[in-house]
Amino acid sequence: MIPASAPPAVVGVIGGGRMGAAIAQSFAAAGSRVVVVERDGAAAAAAVDRIVKGLHQATERGTLAGPPDLDVPDRVTVVSSVGELPHDADLVVEAVHEDASLKVGLLTAAEDVVRDGCVLASNTSSLSITELAAAVRLPGRFLGMHFFNPVPVSALVELVLAPDTTASTRAAAVRWTHALGKQDVVVKDSPGFASSRLGLALGLEAIRMVEEGVADPEAVDKAMHLGYRHPMGPLRLTDVVGLDVRLAIAEHLHKTLGDRFAPPRLLREKVTRGELGRKTGQGFYRW
Structure with a gap:
């Protein structure tokens, strides 16, 4: 309490x-x-x-x-x-x-x-x-x-x-x-602190899975929601946070922590197209 x-x-x-x-x-x-x-x-x-x-x-x-x-x-x-x-x-x-x-x-x-x-x-x-x-x-x-x-x-x-x-x-x-x-x-103080560093690692890997055709966004999110009891899957959460925000954090952590935080091509493409998530009505989902 x-x-x-x-x-x-x-x-x-x-x-x-x-x-x-x-x-x-x-x-x-x-x-x-x-x-x-x-x-x-x-x-x-x-x-x-x-x-x-x-x-x-x-x-x-x-x-x-x-x-x-x-x-x-x-x-x-x-x-x-x-x-x-x-x-x-x-x-x-x-x-x-x-x-x-x-x-x-x-x-x-x-x-x-x-x-x-x-x-x-x-x-x-x-x-x-x-x-x-x-x-x-x-x-x-x-x-x-x-x-x-x-x-x-x-x-x-x-x-x-x-x-x-x-x-x-x-x-x-x-x-x-x-x-x-x-x-x-x-x-x-450390690059990405605890929350952004861990959350971004999961989110970037989820984006890579979609990019590679492993599964669609709904399947990736459902796996984490039902299998690991996450209240929201990593791709829906990326839409809520904003793909532009996720990209900026990824670029910062890529510079400070290395290639494991390199932004996926799909993330860059969506940001370039203005598909920023919930705030624009389109990200990995349509809002």
Whole structure:
């Protein structure tokens, strides 16, 4: 049983896309005041819409962590620059796309705004937490908080420690993970961490099997779903994650860990054609 924990009082989320909005939703539902950073008015409106829809869906499922009458406008604010993050934030989570230079720029800008006691985290699924930590002024307060899609119903947050991450930063991240009603796994920084590395290895091999004509996507997924009790087969999961996201992670791990993570030709071809999975309506399945 996960012990009851209080959420951070004030949370900043940089990026209001699918993952960022879901992270913001989860903290708001747990009782945090949340400030989301988005680049312009249209993106801000889209972020608010994602959060409101997500909260309504959670209420319908009966999985809302906080009170069902959560007043979103009072609990969630969207701003247009990192400079508008609250100085008194307890936690700032960066949740933009997998571009190391972009992440570094946003994290260092956030560090100039928030107090020294604020924990900084990246939601990256594959980039080096050690390299990101080296760019901030106080690396001890930095770690990876890798959330999983769909965030509101996923039971896991993977906490990734850089060499300088302090014990107090780790303890705070564990408490806050529990406050969201989720469980933590704590890993040392390594390419792909634990989850992306293992999940990608299975996904890439499944794609190779389809490419080689061993079996069709439905058969591969059914084998893992029924034979190994995976809730979702590796190819359907690839569609949910996004084939472009899987390709970017594979390219990174190919560079850092070698040829066993070389992206299959079929994956590259589908991404080139724009068959990115659920978000485009076509991947290994039609959505």
